[in-house]
Amino acid sequence: MAVVGALLAACSGGSSAPSSSAGTSTTPSAPTTSTRTATPTVPPGTGTATGTNSYVALGDSYAAGVGSGGSTGVCYRSAHGWAPLLAERYDLQLSYQACSGATTASMGEEQLSTLGAGTSRVSITIGGNDVGFAFVLFTCASPSWLSDCRGAISAGRSTLRTLLPGRLRALFAQVRGRAPHAKVTVVGYPHVLGDQDCNALTFFSSQDRSGLDAGTDELDALLRTTAASYGFGFVDPRSRFAGHAPCASAPWINGLSLPIGDSFHPNRAGQQAYAGLVGPVLDPTSTASAPRVTVTAAPSDPRAAADAVLSMQLDQPQNLRQAQAAGVSTSLLKQYVQDLRSGDTATVARGLAGLRALDQAHADRASR
Structure with a gap:
């Protein structure tokens, strides 16, 4: 499972940042109301954000714009992320502190230096890495x-139930102590998979997707209640992102992508959607409106998908033994893997569908 392992290792971010290539699996169109590139106006980690239009963006990869392309540096921040977009739209001076891979602990240690008594606005997206996203x-x-x-x-x-509540309270208390007059908005997480898995290199059964969604629901509920106890606002993106999962006709979340670190994060249309959600909460007196950006799913390449699954070596002896012990038909498994080696597109598609059916059937048995 080296390929999928490399994918999610990159998704965790941190000091081992993914490649900063700008390519993604979907190519969203440019913002329709502006051609100027959104750029942070306060360099990360320097000075104190002060003034009526000051804004500090804190958090993890979901706050750093990962998924939108153009990410750079050890924190993998992107100028296409929703924080720079709404800073430009609302004419805010942005201190872009968010960092891919951040946890409540690392955020408290590394991202709060620009907060001060004169800081006007703060957004926070955190918790996903604490619970092992x-x-x-x-x-x-x-x-x-x-x-x-x-x-x-x-x-x-x-972890979410036993450790994260205390970690969030400690972090939010730090933020409020450092920026006592700021309007603080906590931003939640969307469901990232939707109701189907259309990517050949991932095997998310319906039970997997339901479990992941339930975990996201519980995390967002904790973020909402903890934010409220400190007088912070909360933005819930789940309903707005419904119908825009990776397999949708207009996806706002990347599926398996290149660069790999962009996988399962909002694409540029998703960043615009986030900006449209957070902006009115962070700056409710403004009349600025969110530009509409659309993106369509890229056509799949069966041969590339087959090659990716073949790299998983599902028909190697060790993996076959595990399949047999789990009650999976090894004869069917070997046949479907062999189908992937065919030069015929229909045969390749049959092999991919067969492997996904084996996965779902095993998940159904395990859930009984």
Whole structure:
């Protein structure tokens, strides 16, 4: 499972930043109301953000614009992210502190230096990495007979219930202490998979997707209640992103992408949607409106998909033994893998569909 493992290792961000190539699996159109590139006006980590139009963007990869292309540096920030977009739209002076891979601990240690008594606005997106976003996705993306998605989700939710509440309270208290007069908005997470898995290199069964969605729901509920206890606002993106998952005709979330670190993060249309949600909460007196950006799903390449699945070596002896122990038909498994080696597109498609059916059937048995 080296390929999927590399994917989710990159998604976790941190000091081992993914490649800064600007390519993605979908190519959204440019903003319709502006051609000027949104650029942070306060360099990250320097000075104190002060003034009536000051704005500090804190958090993890979902706050750093990962998924939109053009990400750079150790924190993998992108000028196409929603924070720079809304800063430009609302004429705010942005201190872009968000960092891919950030946890509540690292955010408290590394991102709060520009907060001060004169800071006007703050946004926070945090918690996903505390509960193991990358590890859970890696586990659930693997064929169910080779992984324990349910166990990974359960472990993440255990952390969410036992450790994360205290971590969030400590972090939010730091933010309020450093920026006592700022309007603070906590921003939640969307469902990232939707109701189907159309990517050949991932195996998210319906049970996997439901479990991941339930975990996101619980995380957003915790963020909302904790934010409210500190007088912070909360933005919930789930309903707005419904119908725009990676397999939708107009996706706002990337599926498996290049660069790999952009996978399962909002694309440029998704960043615009976030900006449209957060802006009115962060700056409710403004009359600025969000430009509309659309994106269509890129056509799939069956041969490339087949090559990617073949790299998983599902028909190697060790993986076959695991499949057999899990009650998966090894004869069908080997036949479907062989189909992927065909030069015929229909045969390749049959092999991909067959492997996904084996995965779903095993997940159904395991859930009984």
